[in-house]
Amino acid sequence: MTEADRLDTLLREHRIFPPDETFRAQANFKDESIYQSAAEDPEHYWAQQAQYLSWQQPFSKILEWEAPHAKWFSDGTLNAAYNAVDRHRETNRKNKAAIIWEGEPGDSKVFTYDMLGREVDKAAHMLRQLGVKKGDRVAIYLPMIPELPIAMLACAKVGAIHTVVFGGFSAASLKDRIVDADAKILITADAGWRRGGLVPLKQNADQAVVDTSVEKVVVVQRVGENAQSSMVEGRDVYWHELIATMPHTPFAPEPMNAEDTLFILYTSGTTGKPKGIVHSTAGYLVGANTSMRSVFDIKDEDVFWCTADIGWITGHTYIVYGPLSAGTTLVMYEGAPDWPNRHRFWEIIEKYGVTIFYTAPTSIRTFMKWGHDIPMGHDLSSLRLMGTVGEPINPEAWMWYHEYVGRGRCPIVDTWWQTETGCAMIAPLPGLLATKPGSATKAVPGISVDVVDENGQSVAPGHGGYLVITKPWPSMLRTVWRDDERFQKTYFGQLPGIYLPGDGAHLDEDQYIWILGRIDDVINVSGHRIGTMEVESALVDHPAVAEAAVIGRAHEVKGQAITAFVTVKEGVSTSDALIAELKQHVVEKIGAMARPEEILFAAELPKTRSAKIMRRLLRDIAEGRALGDTTTLADPSVVEALKSQYQDKE
Numbered sequence: 001m002t003e004a005d006r007l008d009t010l011l012r013e014h015r016i017f018p019p020d021e022t023f024r025a026q027a028n029f030k031d032e033s034i035y036q037s038a039a040e041d042p043e044h045y046w047a048q049q050a051q052y053l054s055w056q057q058p059f060s061k062i063l064e065w066e067a068p069h070a071k072w073f074s075d076g077t078l079n080a081a082y083n084a085v086d087r088h089r090e091t092n093r094k095n096k097a098a099i100i101w102e103g104e105p106g107d108s109k110v111f112t113y114d115m116l117g118r119e120v121d122k123a124a125h126m127l128r129q130l131g132v133k134k135g136d137r138v139a140i141y142l143p144m145i146p147e148l149p150i151a152m153l154a155c156a157k158v159g160a161i162h163t164v165v166f167g168g169f170s171a172a173s174l175k176d177r178i179v180d181a182d183a184k185i186l187i188t189a190d191a192g193w194r195r196g197g198l199v200p201l202k203q204n205a206d207q208a209v210v211d212t213s214v215e216k217v218v219v220v221q222r223v224g225e226n227a228q229s230s231m232v233e234g235r236d237v238y239w240h241e242l243i244a245t246m247p248h249t250p251f252a253p254e255p256m257n258a259e260d261t262l263f264i265l266y267t268s269g270t271t272g273k274p275k276g277i278v279h280s281t282a283g284y285l286v287g288a289n290t291s292m293r294s295v296f297d298i299k300d301e302d303v304f305w306c307t308a309d310i311g312w313i314t315g316h317t318y319i320v321y322g323p324l325s326a327g328t329t330l331v332m333y334e335g336a337p338d339w340p341n342r343h344r345f346w347e348i349i350e351k352y353g354v355t356i357f358y359t360a361p362t363s364i365r366t367f368m369k370w371g372h373d374i375p376m377g378h379d380l381s382s383l384r385l386m387g388t389v390g391e392p393i394n395p396e397a398w399m400w401y402h403e404y405v406g407r408g409r410c411p412i413v414d415t416w417w418q419t420e421t422g423c424a425m426i427a428p429l430p431g432l433l434a435t436k437p438g439s440a441t442k443a444v445p446g447i448s449v450d451v452v453d454e455n456g457q458s459v460a461p462g463h464g465g466y467l468v469i470t471k472p473w474p475s476m477l478r479t480v481w482r483d484d485e486r487f488q489k490t491y492f493g494q495l496p497g498i499y500l501p502g503d504g505a506h507l508d509e510d511q512y513i514w515i516l517g518r519i520d521d522v523i524n525v526s527g528h529r530i531g532t533m534e535v536e537s538a539l540v541d542h543p544a545v546a547e548a549a550v551i552g553r554a555h556e557v558k559g560q561a562i563t564a565f566v567t568v569k570e571g572v573s574t575s576d577a578l579i580a581e582l583k584q585h586v587v588e589k590i591g592a593m594a595r596p597e598e599i600l601f602a603a604e605l606p607k608t609r610s611a612k613i614m615r616r617l618l619r620d621i622a623e624g625r626a627l628g629d630t631t632t633l634a635d636p637s638v639v640e641a642l643k644s645q646y647q648d649k650e
């Protein structure tokens with residue numbers, strides 16, 4: 001849906017769901033005054049929330065803000081792995097299930113907090129033995145298997161900085177991230193399972209580590225014999241072999257300063273080069289932990305399932321650090337929702353008695369397409385709260401989710417946030433706020449957001465503009481890895497001291513926020529951020545391509561799909577085979593999620609007289625709209641030609 005279409009739909013959306021009284025009565029946050037008190041003194045609010053963590057050295061300072069650089073709790077020390085795992089081993093949660101893991105082929109494993117702690121300790125000993133020191137970077141390229149959170153927590157325990165690379169990224173993307181982070185170790189697997197097929201992680205890793213700082217590659221055996229991976233003598237070691245030789249003694253958690261970096265996670269921006277988003281230890285954990293209690297109303301009895309991949313921020317925060325720091329039982333699933341059939345997700349909810357389910361609008365739209373008979377055929381009565389994240393949810397998908405999954409009983413928390421924000425920022429507290437299908441509602445307590453015009457002036461209710469965050473918050477990114485200038489420019493370059501997320505938003509008469517989507521050159525495909533420049537660079541990298549322009553067009557299930565307009569070099573003839581080759585080239589350069597939905601050849605791209613590609617026109621073409629103003633074009637005939645070509649295709 002385009003921004004205009006979305007605005008049109010949401011202006012007609014008037015349904016409202018007040019918070020359920022029974023839910024409110026049991027909610028962690030049931031006193032409305034929290035919004036006001038947190039707004040009046042956010043530092044006090046966050047200092048209170050920080051008490052839910054275990055500190056080695058308590059903090060006395062709360063916030064130091066020299067815009068755009070924030071320090072939170074900066075004289076405190078703590079360890080993230082201790083907070084996520086070990087502290088629960090010292091309580092009656094010791095034998096509580098921490099991770100209920102289900103593999104795609106149907107195998108499963110349960111780790112209690114105590115068992116998880118022992119695994120993390122062994123992995124921490126292993127990292128130490130491999131020479132990993134505090135502050136070193138460890139790259140992790142794993143499927144959704146238990147070793148992934150274990151490896152992350154082991155890094156946290158020894159004070160190393162992890163950078164997880166989603167298993168769907170190509171060898172080239174993995175390499176870029178390894179090089180930028182200057183990683184010393186890579187942890188990967190022989191292969192991963194996806195819809196019964198194999199993802200050749202180790203083969204990609206072998207290509208990626210050539211000529212990088214990686215000294216050792218630790219390989220988890222997930223698939224075994226069929227994986228077709230080989231080991232490089234002197235460089236590669238098997239995880240299980242090394243772990244077997246580790247001492248069974250506790251590993252003393254490295255005392256980390258609150259502001260020490262916990263991890264780097266790369267995300268797409270408006271240039272071709274992904275940004276290494278840097279998160280701190282304490283602030284990030286405070287944000288993750290607080291939102292578990294506020295937005296997700298977490299209780300000791302809950303079974304929490306976030307369907308994201310840990311390779312994205314949603315998985316970092318709501319599979320690993322949030323749930324574990326709150327002592328939650330979480331479900332982690334390795335595979336696809338339609339493997340071996342379309343009942344898989346609902347079977348998992350039934351089987352483990354999931355109480356809180358958190359997924360993406362694109363998945364909900366896929367379930368809608370498959371038909372409501374599928375979820376309706378299952379007993380989902382264990383559910384009590386549901387969430388969505390990753391992209392704007394269209395009201396129809398919200399209603400479907402409400403009706404056929406939540407059976408009209410479960411509040412829905414639509415959570416707006418980003419890799420950069422660390423945790424949910426705009427979302428209803430389910431016991432307190434009425435929800436409206438399609439709106440992420442209002443900022444959570446302690447967070448100040450606004451919708452402003454180009455001059456930074458707040459818009460009046462009933463108007464739209466740029467979403468901004470006006471005050472620092474604990475889990476905000478601290479910088480872009482080794483590029484502080486880019487950090488300052490990208491996020492604080494427009495309005496001094498005000499964080500600009502890059503989303504458009506509409507403010508309604510009740511001060512509810514309706515996110516309209518990205519206002520920069522970032523496309524949101526199935527909830528994944530992809531920079532148009534990255535895809536353009538990948539295309540231009542192909543010898544046949546002279547020039548490429550990439551846009552996101554509305555797509556029923558994915559939210560947005562990638563359309564590429566390509567001009568070829570002289571002498572190259574265009575064909576369907578070339579289209580297939582170019583798509584594959586993008587997959588190899590970036591990963592499968594960046595594969596263009598369609599590629600159109602153009603004799604020329606529409607440009608302004610100052611040679612800027614007019615993407616707006618390309619979007620109009622791809623979405624079949626009447627063309628906007630073409631008077632600034634250097635050669636107006638270019639778009640007409642493209643338009644008729646596009647229509648022929650359909």
Ligand code: 6R9
Binds near residue numbers: 415440501518528
């Ligand atoms: C958590 C995550 C961030 C971008 C963000 C926005 C979009 C995320 C949303 C949403 C509308 C929501 N987005 N949640 N848009 N409603 N509930 O997705 O992080 O991968 O960094 O993407 O996703 O456009 O700016 P990330």
